Amino acid sequence: MELFISSVFILFMALSLGLHIFSLPGNWLVLGLLGFWRFTHPEATGMDTTFFITVGGLALLGEVLEFGTQMLGAKKFGGSNKGNVGGIIxxxxxxxxxxxFFFGLGALVGALGGAYAGCLLLEIGQGRSFDVASQAAKGAFFGKFLGLGIKFGIGVCLVVLGASHVWP
Structure with missing residues (x-):
C-alpha cells in the first residue's frame, strides 16, 4: 500500500508542473506538497531543514531566473530599464x-505577449523609434520564453529530489 501511495503522490507532484502552462506557481505547489508529505510522514528520512532550504531556494531561483532572463533578453536587444519594467508588468x-481563454492556455500566450507588449509600449513611450522598441520587445519575449523553460526545468529537479525522499 505504501508503494501505491508514494507512486500517486509522486505522480501528483509531477502533474503539478503542468501549472506552468497556465502561468501558475507549479514549483511552489511541489514545495508545499513536500511539506505536506513531511508533516504526514514524520519518519521520512532526509527531509530535514536543510532539504527544505535547498528545495525552497531552488523554487526561488526559478522565479528569479524567469524574470532575470526576460530582463537580460530585453537588455541584449537594446531595451532600457523602463522597458524591462514594462515587460515584467x-x-x-x-x-x-x-x-x-483556450481552457487556461491563454495565460501562457498572454504572459509571452504581455512581455512583448509591455516592453514595446514603454520603449515607445520613451521616444524610441518603433524599430528599436520592437527589437527590445523581441528580447523581452524570447527572454520570457527561456525563463519559463528554465523555471520548468528547475521544477523537474524539485520533483526528482522530492521523489527520492518520498519513495520508500
Whole structure:
C-alpha cells in the first residue's frame, strides 16, 4: 500500500508542473506538497531543514531566473530599464488577462505577449523609434520564453529530489 501511495503522490507532484502552462506557481505547489508529505510522514528520512532550504531556494531561483532572463533578453536587444519594467508588468497582466481563454492556455500566450507588449509600449513611450522598441520587445519575449523553460526545468529537479525522499 505504501508503494501505491508514494507512486500517486509522486505522480501528483509531477502533474503539478503542468501549472506552468497556465502561468501558475507549479514549483511552489511541489514545495508545499513536500511539506505536506513531511508533516504526514514524520519518519521520512532526509527531509530535514536543510532539504527544505535547498528545495525552497531552488523554487526561488526559478522565479528569479524567469524574470532575470526576460530582463537580460530585453537588455541584449537594446531595451532600457523602463522597458524591462514594462515587460515584467506586461507579462503578469497578460497572464491574468489571458487565463480565461483556450481552457487556461491563454495565460501562457498572454504572459509571452504581455512581455512583448509591455516592453514595446514603454520603449515607445520613451521616444524610441518603433524599430528599436520592437527589437527590445523581441528580447523581452524570447527572454520570457527561456525563463519559463528554465523555471520548468528547475521544477523537474524539485520533483526528482522530492521523489527520492518520498519513495520508500
Amino acid at each position: 506586461g507579462a503578469i497582466v497578460g497572464a491574468i488577462v489571458g487565463a480565461p
